[in-house]
Amino acid sequence: MRPRPFFHLAVALALTGCLLVPRFQDSEETEDRRLARLSAEIQEDLEQFRGMRFGSPPKVERIVAHKRCDELDAAAKTGWVASNILDPSATADRMWRAAGLLKVTDSATVQRKRLDCFASRSIYQVNSKRILVLMDSQHQDERRVLTHEMVHAMQDQRTDLRALLRSSRESDALIGVLAAIEGEAEFVSARLADPQKAKESCGGSMSGAMWQLDKALQKIPHLAESPATVSIPTYVPYVFGERLACRMFERYGMAGLDSLLIRPPAGSWQLWHLDDYFENRPPIDWDTAWSQLPKLPQGWLPLGQARAGEARLAGLPLSWDRKLARKILQGRGLAWRGDRLWVAGLDSGRTALLWRLAFTDPAKALSFGKTWWTLRETRMGRKLPAWKKSAKSMFWRDSLRVAYTVRVEGSEVGIAEGFDSLTTVRMLARTMARARR
Numbered sequence: 001m002r003p004r005p006f007f008h009l010a011v012a013l014a015l016t017g018c019l020l021v022p023r024f025q026d027s028e029e030t031e032d033r034r035l036a037r038l039s040a041e042i043q044e045d046l047e048q049f050r051g052m053r054f055g056s057p058p059k060v061e062r063i064v065a066h067k068r069c070d071e072l073d074a075a076a077k078t079g080w081v082a083s084n085i086l087d088p089s090a091t092a093d094r095m096w097r098a099a100g101l102l103k104v105t106d107s108a109t110v111q112r113k114r115l116d117c118f119a120s121r122s123i124y125q126v127n128s129k130r131i132l133v134l135m136d137s138q139h140q141d142e143r144r145v146l147t148h149e150m151v152h153a154m155q156d157q158r159t160d161l162r163a164l165l166r167s168s169r170e171s172d173a174l175i176g177v178l179a180a181i182e183g184e185a186e187f188v189s190a191r192l193a194d195p196q197k198a199k200e201s202c203g204g205s206m207s208g209a210m211w212q213l214d215k216a217l218q219k220i221p222h223l224a225e226s227p228a229t230v231s232i233p234t235y236v237p238y239v240f241g242e243r244l245a246c247r248m249f250e251r252y253g254m255a256g257l258d259s260l261l262i263r264p265p266a267g268s269w270q271l272w273h274l275d276d277y278f279e280n281r282p283p284i285d286w287d288t289a290w291s292q293l294p295k296l297p298q299g300w301l302p303l304g305q306a307r308a309g310e311a312r313l314a315g316l317p318l319s320w321d322r323k324l325a326r327k328i329l330q331g332r333g334l335a336w337r338g339d340r341l342w343v344a345g346l347d348s349g350r351t352a353l354l355w356r357l358a359f360t361d362p363a364k365a366l367s368f369g370k371t372w373w374t375l376r377e378t379r380m381g382r383k384l385p386a387w388k389k390s391a392k393s394m395f396w397r398d399s400l401r402v403a404y405t406v407r408v409e410g411s412e413v414g415i416a417e418g419f420d421s422l423t424t425v426r427m428l429a430r431t432m433a434r435a436r437r
């Protein structure tokens with residue numbers, strides 16, 4: 001049986017912000033009353049701004065700070081958000097690890113849960129259709145946090161969020177869907193709760209934006225320790241989704257916001273390259289069926305296949321070599337046009353991969369090929385043969401005859417790793433010859 005496409009992102013529809021412990025606690029009754037008043041105000045503001053009404057008023061409940069992680073944990077166990085689809089066999093983690101998109105010691109699922117617990121001040125629960133909020137009158141963002149969740153409640157009444165989240169088969173496509181959901185919530189809540197901010201523009205050039213995001217994440221205490229490969233896909237929907245919503249609003253007014261959930265971005269690259277989103281330009285892709293791949297050597301079984309996507313690729317050098325990352329990310333970006341990763345495994349836990357990537361032009365492809373080789377070296381912690389000046393491919397095998405190959409052909413790059421040397425070369429050659437779909 002072909003492995004299921006993986007939904008490894010555990011998703012919380014929560015506004016993530018700094019963890020602030022309340023400095024004093026009002027009496028419970030007062031806090032409940034304050035919450036009811038604030039909710040009513042926000043509901044009215046939101047209905048007026050969006051020009052639509054709630055079918056029924058959203059349920060809002062207060063949670064206390066020290067119970068937050070328990071609440072989240074309990075909610076996760078009962079399927080509190082639609083796409084909180086666990087990865088019990090950890091297949092997705094194993095795949096990302098094989099590609100170096102996750103370090104051996106990292107588990108995306110565990111880290112995501114931890115991030116959700118510490119970063120969330122409020123949650124919209126898709127299953128029970130209620131908002132849980134940590135009231136804290138000392139927190140300046142209180143109104144914004146609650147508005148954000150109210151937007152989710154309104155979204156859910158107009159579009160079935162559960163179904164929408166389940167509609168993406170690719171994990172990179174899920175980032176696009178989340179960007180539409182979180183982007184609208186971030187943008188609308190900023191406009192309503194923080195008018196000063198709303199006057200600002202949608203943000204300038206995207207050049208180096210991932211690097212800036214990384215720097216910003218480093219300053220948030222509970223994120224500083226989390227690897228870029230986990231924190232970046234987590235935060236991209238909020239940060240770049242808001243920018244997308246802002247641009248849509250600038251261009252098309254309220255109809256632009258309405259259209260986000262109807263046609264969410266197809267993947268993370270459309271958040272960087274908005275023209276691709278506006279023009280609905282698909283990425284370059286190849287036939288995804290394992291039966292279309294060269295026959296795997298004996299003992300190897302397909303683990304899965306996926307599009308890594310531009311956001312995850314941008315996080316790759318950040319995880320392994322921040323100096324190199326600065327060079328790539330502060331330049332003109334990755335110029336990604338598409339990729340597909342196939343991972344196979346042995347019972348022993350050993351993995352091998354075939355990865356095909358497309359870029360906007362041959363120079364970008366060559367630059368990625370060379371970068372990959374450098375990262376390979378960093379990941380292995382040993383010297384590899386240097387990339388020769390006019391070379392278009394590199395090949396190396398270790399003392400156990402495990403082979404590593406990178407090949408650049410025009411604007412495409414092929415990577416094959418982990419099989420024995422002859423098989424690797426042969427499989428890569430055949431994979432590169434496959435037609436685009």
Ligand SMILES: [Zn+2]
Nearest residue numbers: 013014015185
């Ligand atoms: Zn949210």
